[in-house]
Amino acid sequence: MENPAENLVGVAQSASQGAITARQLDVRPIMRQGEVLETVPGVIITQHSGEGKANQYFLRGFNLDHGSDFAMTVAGTPVNMPTHAHSQGYSDINFLIPELVAGVQYSKGPYFADQGDFATAGASNINYATTLDRPIAHLEKGTYGFGRALFAASPKLGPGHVLAAFESSANSGPWTVPDSYLKLNGVLRYSQGNAVNGFSLTAMGYHGKWNASEAVPLRAVDAGLIDRFGSIDSTDGGHTYRYSLGVDWQRGSPLSLTKVTAYGLAYDLGLISNFTFFLDDPVHGDQKEQSDHRFVSGVKVAHRRLTKWAGRSVQNTAGAQIRNDDISNVALYATEKRVRVETLSEASVLVTSAGVYAQNEIEWTRWLRTNAGLRGDVSRYHVNALETFNSGTTSAGLVSPKGGATIGPWKGTEVYVNAGTGFHSNDARGTTITRDVDGNPVDRVTPLVRAKGAEVGVRTVAIPHLQSTVSLWTLRLASELVYNGDAGATEPGPASERHGVEWANYYSPRRWLVLDGDISWSRAYFAGAAAANRYVPEAVGTVVSAGASVDTFHRTFGSLRLRYFGPRTLVDDGSVQSKATKLVNLEGGYQMKKNVRAVFEVFNLFDDAVSDIDYYFASRLPGEPPGGVNDIHSHPAVPRTLRLGLILSF
Template sequence: MKQLIPFSLATLALAAHADDVFMPRVTIDASRISQLGIADSAAEGTVTQRQLEARTAYRPGELLEATPGLVVSQHSGEGKANQFYLRGFNLDHGTDLATTVDGMPVNQRSHAHGQGWTDLNFVIPELAARLDYRKGPYSAQYGDFASAGATDIAYANRLTRGIANLTVGQHDYGRALLAASPEAGSGNLLYALETMHNDGPFTQGDNYRKVNGMLRYSEGYVNNGWSVTAMGYRAKWNATDQIPERAVAAGTLGRFDAVDPTDGGSAYRYSLSGTWQRSDDDQATKLSAYAIANRLDLFSNFTYYLDDPVIGDQFAQPDRRVTTGFAASHAWHHHGTTLASTTTVGVTAQNDNIHNGLYATKARQVTAVTREDHIVETSGAVYVENQTRWSPVLRTTAGLRADRYRFDVTSDRAVNSGKASDSLLSPSVSIAFGPWARTEFYVNAGTGFHSNDARGTVITVDPKTNQPADRVTPLARSRGLDLGVRSEWIRGLQTSLSLFRLDFDSELVFVGDAGTTEAGRPSRRHGIEFSNYYKPFKWLALDADLAYARGRYRDADPAGDHIPGAVEGVAQLAATVTPQGPWSGALRLRWFGPRPLVEDNSVRSAATMTVNGRIAWQAGRNTRIELEAFNLTNRRDAAIAYYYASRLAGEAQAVDDVHFHPIESRSLRLSLTQTF
């Protein structure tokens, strides 16, 4: 039994803590859980609920920034999916970052706006019991979109106390939350209801309105129990999309102005899911299933009057879908005197029934139909993974995953209709040496993939230009290699260092005038990540996460070999202070550096830096007052930058320019939390 602790039983023991979430308090213990003897690489870990609560997040998606080296930003209205940067990638809205919430996939395949669309606006941070993360294609349990990284947010089954929260802030920000988990029969009924409004600093406010809720019934514990969960989310918003630098320099546009004031959108997400788990010393079984209904109506205008000088270039990308799926796994544990192992066999399946399109619009009214499609995308996978401790200082993880995809597209143009399929085998292996002097070393190698848009697998004619179009490979292979070290040799200090390389057979690139992604050239990234957590005193915790990556295309092209948008340097520095008494606070600096915006590196973005902070006062046993501050130094940086051609009203011809979306100006939020 003891020999098995570093493996699946340790994971199950850790997961058991997800049953209960302690309501946010001032005197939290934000210590990190040691990963020695547990993690398979230096680039994976677990973030506890107390660590998540200590963070200052402008929007729910920023919870993922607890993953070292990951940056979450936004380039449009608040209701739109976030922008992600990790390991030298501009991941657009989630491509190559597999994200799940309570075991349900968040990435949306063959999406109208971008492959792997990841909308986290439905997440309620107070319910997040744990965040697990890993980077690189080194686990057979992860498939599509997981090559750069994978994150999983686990919700609680129970709250130790109910919570009522009211938050107000600048830019017409308001939020209310009510959550509790009373006993019901032989289990617990967890409920939460959230409403929010936010205008942001923009000249035309975002007017982001959302209503969000969940209801869960559970019995037992995470490793020996079951639960059924229903979630619902609806939102509407205006959008200030990226604007051209030339207009800001000339004074015709302010930093927070919009070119097209009718951009924006609406979205909803409804889901029903269930999980069942049983485990003992010798085996563990897990079953889960889900059904998710998503809808998005998105109106954007990135090129203004480039294509149509009269009515403009606004376009709509509606997407509605029903996603169903299940996952099942069984693990056998072997206990020996010097050798212990766990072998896991699993199967997953997912089906997406999708209706989406691309329309030309003016002020959200359709003027022309570019394309309409009905897509049925089905996938299934089986995998086997073995974890073995061969001696006190050697353990291995080896896995093999087999994926099968089927694409069925019915387009409004018969020439763009058709069926396609693809299969892929993905082996992986990890070796951990140690610990010696509380220090471990890791070697990781593996292959993964991302799926491409189903429409691209059968396309014949570009529906916008009517020119012949090349089909894309359904599944694009990735190959990764990591060398790492993790040490807790110095008392109070947890540090990890990773050297990585990641190759893709096909890079996904952003297309400005279509607002989507397309398959492109093969690429390679290699870099270094250095993560540190230091707790010199019981009341002080310090974080320092640094990363650098170099991304290049691997083929020969006169245009150049730099990857537009590929983030190079990333840093996060933080201090959390939790002294005895009613006061606590935190300060966090986030920086991501300049990036090439064109293949020959002749145009680059500027760096972006923000400093956020929080201070809290425990007014009584059940009452807390907290002040959060965002962009304390009021930097005038950009959350995103692209380089492409556009034309403003009155311009005679197209102009190549940098287009950017500003970070939010300095703002404050004051919240009152009452527990019961």
């Protein structure tokens, strides 16, 4: 899937598979790095805490939390973190540099044999460029203490090129307690050859620290205790780093291609949060620190071969993947004003996962193609917990069949049918646990949770310059099991079902003009639950994304975009709902000289006072009853925000 969005008929295996080009990203207003993924139809990115924390992701009836059912890679290196201190599959892409992105390939559903853990709702692969047209300096300044500087170049070195980039940024935001988010980020890549015969060696480094204003109870805002941008605990925040080294090697011929990817990754996070304020500890407060320190290593090998069988074109692919997470410390501490006062849970964990797969694609006729895949995965967990009764070793395995058929094209139109099984893993600590942090007996969780999905869709380019896709899909999870990193306990849940429709359109009537519009609708239910308690809380329902982009028309360029995040049910009986969030963002610019561009961005153009994200749970403010008060807790979208930039090329 390395073709631009307008050329996927005859290439894609499903209607919900696609690619985003660097050109599309270049004229799109992006406030957070994670919003690169909002180019994927149906995806919503939010934040409920400080900007240095991983974003909250929504797609296909899921509140994906920080990445539990959406697999992500950047430059060949995985992003999702299993057995993470904060949440299973935690995916922080604050290290992403949008100017270096060469493209985004995405797919949805568990239909693809090369995708393993977390790839249930979908998966994305963000590629970095190997070379730049010319060196660039991008300088930005904005409201609320925002500043950013990026320098990047790709000089020739011997038979290849060196891509070097360094980014520094600061952002305080509109919060009463400034975020004071400071980020240092760098990429160094050496590459030779091309995507068929070549290699690249990529080093990436990121360090960030920040303060955090967590979601606040609406009753505190209504009573005038704080405003929408205030906080109850002013000492929340965090710090993180991520340093990785990866190599990609590929050798090919007209009939075959072999690709090998290897990587190593050092990661650390210290996240300090207080969600319930004084509910558990009325004296010191409920602030907690989640700590995660690990080294990740892995190898991926894939071989693809084209051949003939009975006069028909056949493509066979086989691959193997192995990953090891050596987690020296994953812990939960009670803190007060960022000072540790008690160890609630602490463990070292070794998570080893391996997968092998095979996929066969046959072109039976000019109008019928099929693909069939089989994947096998095994995972082994070794947990050494501070509480020895929660230590142990477990393992599990799954076999996942997948398949699909493509009918067409007729007059630029194809019909797709897909079905398959996949999985997401659960926190390793939940597979060996016997008692929670309060000493209460708890049940262990299933290590690997099965997902089953299917969809039917249509893709057409029958109308000149327009690509349109429609898909109807369904997805069932065997269990909504999660490990609650805030409480240090597992929370087994029932099976769930999700159904939905997606309609995506990309229209380019002129070389310099693009109109796009995507609508997604989905519903999520607990399978077999009583009608009064069947709703999956926080499940995304309706998502609309639409925009118009101009790329270098009489020296001007820009984009105007609408983002609609529909209301969500916040509790399983449906009695409490969030309000919808509608935002309009604007980007514009002018090519002052051949090597100088001026850019401006306005986020939340109409200054709408809406939420970025809402939750419903019990918390306690000083003077409230010991059991706390159930309330909506909201993190507001930023008010109208202006950023000005100057892009210099040499």
